[in-house]
Amino acid sequence: MIGIILALLSGSLVGLQNIFNSKVNEHIGSWATTSLVLGTGFLASFMIGLLVEGTDLFTLHHTQPWYWFSGMIGVGVVISIVNGIKQLGPTYAISILLTSQLVFALLWDSLGWFGLEQVPFTSKQMFGVLMIVGGILVFKLSGGKVKKQEQAGRAEAV
Amino acid sequence: MRGILFAIAGGAFITLQSVANARISEGIGSWQAATITQLTGFVTAFIIFMFVRDGKWQDLKQVKPWYAAGGALAAVIIFGNIVAIQQIGVTMAVSGVLIAQLIITFLIDSTGAFGVVKQKMRLPQFIGIGMMIIGVIILGI
Numbered sequence: 001m002i003g004i005i006l007a008l009l010s011g012s013l014v015g016l017q018n019i020f021n022s023k024v025n026e027h028i029g030s031w032a033t034t035s036l037v038l039g040t041g042f043l044a045s046f047m048i049g050l051l052v053e054g055t056d057l058f059t060l061h062h063t064q065p066w067y068w069f070s071g072m073i074g075v076g077v078v079i080s081i082v083n084g085i086k087q088l089g090p091t092y093a094i095s096i097l098l099t100s101q102l103v104f105a106l107l108w109d110s111l112g113w114f115g116l117e118q119v120p121f122t123s124k125q126m127f128g129v130l131m132i133v134g135g136i137l138v139f140k141l142s143g144g145k146v147k148k149q150e151q152a153g154r155a156e157a158v
Numbered sequence: 159m160r161g162i163l164f165a166i167a168g169g170a171f172i173t174l175q176s177v178a179n180a181r182i183s184e185g186i187g188s189w190q191a192a193t194i195t196q197l198t199g200f201v202t203a204f205i206i207f208m209f210v211r212d213g214k215w216q217d218l219k220q221v222k223p224w225y226a227a228g229g230a231l232a233a234v235i236i237f238g239n240i241v242a243i244q245q246i247g248v249t250m251a252v253s254g255v256l257i258a259q260l261i262i263t264f265l266i267d268s269t270g271a272f273g274v275v276k277q278k279m280r281l282p283q284f285i286g287i288g289m290m291i292i293g294v295i296i297l298g299i
Contacts, residue, residue: 003245010159010238013231019272020265025219029212034203036218040196041232042196048233049189057193064187071198073175075206080168096162098256100169102217103260105252114177115184119247124296131293132253139192139260139286 034078038071095140099133173252178268180243192236225272255293261287 017037025033049057084093106129112118119125175195183191207213218226244250264283270276 003176003242003251006238007242007246007251007254008258009245010235010242011234011255013238014255015227015259015262015266017231017235019266019274020225020231020261022229023225023272024218028217030215031203031207031210031211032213032218034228035200035207037229037232038196040201040227040229041236042193042200044233045189045192045196045236046228048237049193053187057190059187060190060194064185066231067182067185067191067194068198070178071195072202073171073178074195074199076171076176077168077203078169078203080164080201084161084165084168088165092162093165096165097172098260100166100167101173101252102249104170104173105248108173108177108194109248114181115283117247119249125249128253128293128296129249132256132290132294133293135170135286135289135291135293136256136260137286138282139264140285142280142282142286151203156196 030078030082034075036080038074092141095136097134098140102129102132173248176239176243176252177248180240183244185238188237188240191273192233194233234258250294250297252289253265257287257290257294260290 003072021033021037024036106116106125109119110121179191179195266272266274
């Protein structure tokens with residue numbers, strides 16, 4: 001139960017953050033925005049970590065070399081999304097993005113990669129994911145006239 | 159076609175990031191994982207920024223501080239993600255994140271909050287959210 005509540009909380013904040021980031025991106029470039037976002041994220045994590053863990057935050061016993069490169073994945077996230085939206089427009093790009101996220105999650109869960117506990121791939125899972133993907137498409141692609149007007153408005157503004 | 163590949167890669171990167179964070183947190187703890195990945199990500203982005211220089215700090219003054227501080231939300235996002243993956247698996251966690259994300263985005267769109275273009279809540283959006291929730295329930299049972 002805690003797991004699903006935290007997943008919903010994270011998702012809500014991701015939705016908020018996307019809006020805020022795009023607001024920042026209206027004034028400064030993509031790389032400046034990325035630096036700012038990851039920089040403030042680091043400061044917040046560091047301070048909360050210090051509050052929760054105290055000086056234990058600095059005890060890094062089982063560090064593996066790849067940990068220090070994991071932040072680069074975040075850079076890949078930003079570059080891909082920025083370019084995807086630039087080429088396809090927000091609605092289409094985000095529909096593909098969300099679907100891709102879910103398909104890779106299912107793939108890695110069922111292969112048990114990255115040391116994850118293997119969750120066997122069943123027809124039930126297939127059906128569940130297809131249902132969610134269908135929901136994403138219905139939700140995102142049937143925005144109708146309003147979305148098109150908004151995009152036209154954006155094009156005019158540019 | 160390139161745009162589609164970018165969007166697919168973006169989704170793969172996001173999920174990879176969640177899984178990597180969950181793995182790192184098993185080794186050294188959740189807050190340590192959040193701190194390290196944000197720090198190394200910031201350093202990488204900042205080095206690239208130094209070459210590209212696509213913004214000045216002066217321009218940042220035009221941004222509302224509220225929006226500029228949005229990155230700080232990542233602390234809670236990453237922590238929540240890590241614990242969710244450990245407790246309910248990647249597929250369920252990602253599904254939950256997607257649903258909440260779509261609902262919040264749609265609430266913002268339909269109320270016109272934060273100065274975004276206001277949109278009406280329509281039947282397809284209710285159907286879409288309903289389908290997604292049913293999908294998560296199917297995954298969960």
